[in-house]
Amino acid sequence: MNIFDELSWRGLVHQVSDTEGVRKYLDAPGQAMYCGFDPTAESLHIGNLVPLLSLVRMMRAGHKPLFLLGGATGLIGDPSGKDKERELSNQDAVNGRVAHIKAQIEAFVERNTGQKPTVVNNYDWVKNMSAIELLRDVGKYYTVNWMLGKDSVKGRIERDEVGISYTEFSYMILQGYDFYHLCKEYGCRLQIGGGDQWGNITAGTELIRKKAAGDAFALTFPLITTASGKKFGKSEKGAIFMSASHTSPYAFYQFWINTEDADVVRFLKYYTFLSLEEIEALAAEVARAPQERAAQKALAAATTIMVHGEEELAKVLAATEALFGKGDLKSLDHGTLAAALESAPAREYQFDALPDLAQILVDLGLCPSKGQARKDIQAGAISVNGDKITEARALTQDDFLGEVNATQGAFAVLRKGKKNYGLVRLG
Incomplete structure (x- = not known):
């Protein structure tokens, strides 16, 4: 052709x-x-x-x-x-x-x-x-x-x-x-x-x-716009950059995965190397089972690979699976995990001034009070880096991912229930 x-x-x-x-x-x-x-x-x-x-x-x-x-x-x-x-x-x-x-x-x-x-x-x-x-x-x-x-x-x-x-x-x-x-x-x-x-x-x-x-x-x-008429290419935080130092591969992937059904077939044509037959098959999937988001997954994977490479896509998918499915948070690439939790509430403490776990949960807004935090802990509703905590205790160095003594970068992931996350960073 x-x-x-x-x-x-x-x-x-x-x-x-x-x-x-x-x-x-x-x-x-x-x-x-x-x-x-x-x-x-x-x-x-x-x-x-x-x-x-x-x-x-x-x-x-x-x-x-x-x-x-x-x-x-x-x-x-x-x-x-x-x-x-x-x-x-x-x-x-x-x-x-x-x-x-x-x-x-x-x-x-x-x-x-x-x-x-x-x-x-x-x-x-x-x-x-x-x-x-x-x-x-x-x-x-x-x-x-x-x-x-x-x-x-x-x-x-x-x-x-x-x-x-x-x-x-x-x-x-x-x-x-x-x-x-x-x-x-x-x-x-x-x-x-x-x-x-x-x-x-x-x-x-x-x-x-x-x-x-x-x-x-x-x-x-043509000027690329969404079905709603908005200019394409920006998120709530601004432009989506192709540099990982400006927009993380995780945020890049999430931008594409959130494409509306009304736009996804057009964007598959614009932004991938998929053939007409492959795109038509994905269009049929959108019509048959839109909740599966097969076309969005294909679009997000293709664009992430072409901009960041297959290795980065694998990290993103592993982080997505661990956060929203089943997976080991501690085994994930720390940079990808931190980027995945960028929008989660976060608090920073000096290690020697860490409050107890119940207070941290209150500080993060995951629990309304220390009393409720203790009840949630006892009920097994709280996890640290994917491990359930059943008794109120202080966080130790073993609870942090990354180097605790480093100038920056060490963090712990707290979760309440299935979808409520918070990030504890060491200053």
């Missing part, structure tokens, strides 16, 4: 400059295409997954995608989708983010293709360009009239109290030059990106055409 047709059945084609031209371009093996990732944070987030995965799909189909890091454009600021100016970042901050994101992209691509990606940084070809060169060799090919017609500019021009600076107004020229440069150096004639990037992408196709470099193509993906 032509990769364009695969993107189409997955619902990932929103705008395309020349449908037959793109399909014909992708019919030939080894074609180059690119998508840019500006370093606005130290980690990519799942809003970046559709373009990132699409480049990987291209690679798996035998093409040669380019992963562009915006070391230069990240210093300028893309006005697309923003109702006010971004704060400018300094060079060191941008360079640091570029390094993090490059490593993230390389790990992601190698995990999902077994090949090393071609990662380029637009700072490498923009840093030595003079203002005169930019104005004469690039700016000359754009009319202000044409630029004013782009949505990213119009939305700001029409807001007198905000407006748009010449810096952000010029962003599309830099992105257009990126496309022209990659066309010259790599033979790249296709740029992909989110729907809000249409103006910036077509700035590149225009520059390539006007500088007599031949045809170039643009393809964008």
Whole structure:
């Protein structure tokens, strides 16, 4: 199947400059295409997954995608989708983010293709360009009239109290030059990106055409929303990042497992490599037995593996089983267990100032009073790290997971009944 047709059945084609031209371009093996990732944070987030995965799909189909890091454009600021100016970042901050994101992209691509990606940084070809060169060799090919017609500019021009600076107004020229440069150096004639990037992408196709470099193509993906109309990619705590240091693999898995039935089939198409037949089978399961959440489990497993790897998925599943089924809490990876209990009530104590167990249960809000706590203990309703406690006592060093004498990290898991957890941390 032509990769364009695969993107189409997955619902990932929103705008395309020349449908037959793109399909014909992708019919030939080894074609180059690119998508840019500006370093606005130290980690990519799942809003970046559709373009990132699409480049990987291209690679798996035998093409040669380019992963562009915006070391230069990240210093300028893309006005697309923003109702006010971004704060400018300094060079060191941008360079640091570029390094993090490059490593993230390389790990992601190698995990999902077994090949090393071609990662380029637009700072490498923009840093030595003079203002005169930019104005004469690039700016000359754009009319202000044409630029004013782009949505990213119009939305700001029409807001007198905000407006748009010449810096952000010029962003599309830099992105257009990126496309022209990659066309010259790599033979790249296709740029992909989110729907809000249409103006910036077509700035590149225009520059390539006007500088007599031949045809170039643009393809964008739809804005991903939930069935309720909310923008996809955020939880109550904010963005879901692809870095384990920003969003734990457990929290990452839980985000996907909580996908609504109305969204899960679409998301299986967008965010997995599952075939049409496999997705249709899971859709039938959603209709037959939605309470089993087979499609959500498949989605969560697939996305966690592609971002964090099979080993991390195994840790997450073991923690889920131990917390909500049957399993040994003490044998779990401590980092995964702590992340799984991130939303549970927690209290921190110095080891030599630990109150008795009954008081800790009150402090955690698991019991309303020490008297009730003692009754719950005697009734066998309280456990520490999965072991039932039947007599009120103090916690010992053996009750803590991790190094008790370490600066941080040692903790004990208290549970009341089947689902009420609390975390005791040592300060």
